Amino acid sequence: MVTRFPPRSSRPHGRLRILVASGAAALALAAGSVVPGIPLAPAAQEAQAADGKSTLTVAVAQSVDSLSPFLAQRLLSTSIHRLMYDYLTNYDAKDNRTIPGLATKWETSADKLTWTYTIRPDSKWSDGEQATAEDAAWTFNKMMTDEGAATSNGSFVGNFKKVTAPSPDKLVIELKKPQATMTALDVPIVPEHVWDKVGDFSKFNNDTKFPIVGNGPFVLTDYKVDSYVKLKANKDFWRGAPKFDELVFRYYKDQDAAVAALRKGEVSFVAGSPSLTPAQAASLKTADNIKVNDGPGRRFYALATNPGARTKDGTKFGDGHPALLDQKVRQALFMAVDRTTIIDKVFQGYAIEGEGYIPPRYGSYFWKPSAGQKLAYDPAKAAALLDEAGYRKNGAGKRTGKDGKPLDFRILCHATDPNDKAIGKYLQEWWGDLGIGLKVDCRDNVSDPWYAGEYDLAFDGWSVNPDPDFVMSIHTCAALPAKAKESAATDNFICDKQYDELYAKQLAEYDPAKRADLVKQMESRLYDTGYMNVMAYPNAVEAYRTDQIESITTMPSAAGNIYGQDGYWSWWSAVPAAGASGDSSDGGGSTGVLIGVGVAVVVLAGGGLLFAMRRRSTAEDRE
């Protein structure tokens, strides 16, 4: 029997046969993968580039909540709507001032209650229909009458009395009371002839039928949940067609993976959430063909104090520290904050030192304190202020009130924000030197204690729109909750009569310069009261490939951000780099061959295994 057993020397021959067969199969597969039209190969990229189509790919992390402009709330979704639909007005990329959009001009009545917009004649829907004032009137009326349609932008029409379209090019909006934000209505205007077929606006997500009819600079052509959003350039856009033929938002849930995709050239642009980290930015700065855009951001980062939580009718609730009701204590705390150190050490230079409430990128509203007004870093003066307020150091070096209790505060911090934690440690040190204790209370969700008024201090921050109405409104008495602990528009329970008077004046002031002056007065008042003190304006740190994008408009154009602009400037203006393949490929240049090698290895291993098993299974018979 043994003699019939195949001699060992014959095995290498059999293995060689398998090797040859597997190699051939692998080569065939590898060859298959370089056939044009099959995605993994360089030839495919060339083929795509050869059709002359240029694609701008942007890495995003946030999911689209809805493609219906009546429901969308997230930054990505609303930014996409800016590209799909035209708005009545737009903001100039240069300086954020209001410029024409779907409306070419607008005027107000003498009583400031009627606004008449002239709708441009050269804006067409992507299905060929003319965009008219009727579309705009229908959009606003829908939001005024249908609760579902008011989900996203209902606050814009809250003061509207009546909206009509007396002619295709005239839109008339009547107001209940004067409203200065009538040129900042960030509402996408939709085509009536498409949307009047929608039944339940609270459930229609506008994501099943492509391309979606719009009149913006891009037309949405395809969308796959958490994979991509594709838009093609609208060649008939009245302001001019975008330079890239296609714009793709591709999903990278992990920020480091997105940065890797940029390095590889899979995507043309990466922003952060909201910014790239200093480490990511530093590593990209030295990479080839990548430009890091370190522009002034639209956010402020502040220290907020609980001014005593209360309802609209004055009912107090919460447990804010009473010492913080003293302006001197609040100012002393802020004077013991070394903002230079925060910028250098925590933000690692990617931020600007904070002063007024509105970031400097909004030049017309930016305010800074005068020399005498400024609460500069001065621990000695802070100590003196606390002494004046009656909180003196005891023998143990702790500041105590008249009741002998030590001055200890809690500060609410976002557990997900490393900046909060880092700055919390600095505050513990600086305020500790003053004799004040601080507990840094980091939570995944700070909303509950915040709206319950159960905090002393908090790290606070907002993104500011070109029109500052919203961020100013959240500090008015009207924004306070109706009931204790109830969610409300208020940010921080601030209710100051002087501030409210200024707010009412600015909202009724239609002269931009006079309104800006009133807004600055409000900022000055906020600063003096010390309830909100801005520590920094974090930069917008983002990066793009210079071998794919030759130029792109920032907002403000002199030095600003690219992602999440108030307008469509960045993607509309982006110019493809000369010689760019025009399509960000998923694979590397030699991907096809390498995949083939990979397949060969797998086939070889698998084939070898199979062969060995077959031999074993028949061994008995052979024996």
Add this chain to the structure above:
Amino acid sequence: MSTESTPALLKGAAGVDAVQTDGPAPAGPSARSPRARSTTAYLRYAAGKLAGAAVSLFAVLVTSFFLFRLIPGDPVKQMTGGRQVSTEQIAAMRKEFGLDLPLWQQFTEYCGKALTGDFGTSYQFRAPVMDKITEALPATLLLTGTAFVIYTAIGIWLGARSAWRNGSAGDRFHTAFALTLYSVPSFWLGLLLVITLSVGIGPVPGMFPTGGMESGSESGFAYVLDVAHHLVLPVVTLVAVEYARTLLVMRSSLLDEMGSDYLTTARAKGLRDDLVRRRHAVPNAMLPTVTLLFVNLGNTVAGAILVETVFSWPGLGGLFYQALSVPDLPLVQALFFIFAAAVILMNTLADVIYPLLDPRVGR
């Protein structure tokens, strides 16, 4: 030389009643055939396991409702954070989502609907929860299914070889290597693979996409290749961290079999060592491994969350992460229920199948 005796040897080794009559059964209810008795016992056993699973599923349903109510924060406030929203709008949203109802009423409605497979409407996506889940499920099944098949094959194969050559250099290497990978955080390993095999580092060229499931420009067979290309790195990551468990269980249960008499008998009959291992030892050692595989399959669905995040895989893991950050209660509850149900169902399936593999169980 014959291998005909192998099944009998196996049964004998397992200590099972090898004798089962195929002849006519004696008449009368008290004298049912052993096969009928066996079937009845099995059905009773299976029914017990299924009932247990049903109770567990209901407990998960209840837990999922109350557990996520403990997450601090008002979902409506979270969803509208940073936007201009009036108090009236917030109240309308609370009403729309049923958050204004008393908790007990929310609970009864939730249970009633869940029993019909309706987990409500997602707060953030304004779409039925089951629609969102069925959208993401295929991606997760593709990823975890592929990884499962591969890590099971590798784990069983290497585990068997390691045990058979217990104490050899190969055994020590495989065990140490698998344990090292098992203790590596999956997201870290994933990122490492992205940096090396996707972007390319030093002499290693970039070969695979950095993320996603497709490039979005392919169709037909090219689409299949495209998805396969995107699948490689996430699968490699999952396999690398998961195969150790199968390897270790397979190794240990084969070691238990190694000294058995039936193996000595098989060897005494002159069977080759490899044949003794594959035909006699491994099938018996497979029994505990099968249970583990089912449990693994259930766990892998939930355990792919980190890998899905690193590779931007559009599956249930990413959806769960997003749902938790709001919190989007209907979506979180449904996903939690599905993850738990996967583990329960797979455990139950293992329980139900096990007696078929090893008739001693369930008697």
